[in-house]
Amino acid sequence: MSFDYSIIGYRIKKAREDKGITQETLAESMDVSNAYISKIERGRTPVNLDNLDKICTVLETTTDYILRGTSTTNDEYMRNEIIDMLEGCSPEKIKLIANVIKPIIDYKG
Structure with a gap:
């Protein structure tokens, strides 16, 4: 490892x-x-x-x-991990990520 x-x-x-x-x-x-x-x-x-x-x-x-x-x-560990991953991403990448996760967040299933 x-x-x-x-x-x-x-x-x-x-x-x-x-x-x-x-x-x-x-x-x-x-x-x-x-x-x-x-x-x-x-x-x-x-x-x-x-x-x-x-x-x-x-x-x-x-x-x-x-x-x-x-x-x-920590109950917030995954949220914090996602925030850490976004640090240093270009605005273009953040926009792409937002476009990918928005449908998941909006899904009512």
Whole structure:
């Protein structure tokens, strides 16, 4: 199994920002350097399992969310995953996606 460390880093950064925690605070709680957290969040260095566990504990998130972008412990996980997928899409792609999902949303079956 292969992981995209830039996506993992993005999810860690998003979870950290959602909790209102700075990189420095996260680094201190894990007894690592601020530069290490920065490298993880930018996808420049892989995070080992021990540190991933520490990150998830501090940020009160799951490894499922960090590694795969899903967390069934959160009722809004799929909505948030869709929103994350839309980030960085061009306006043309967003319009295409909207045209595809509108009939599904409007379906009364």
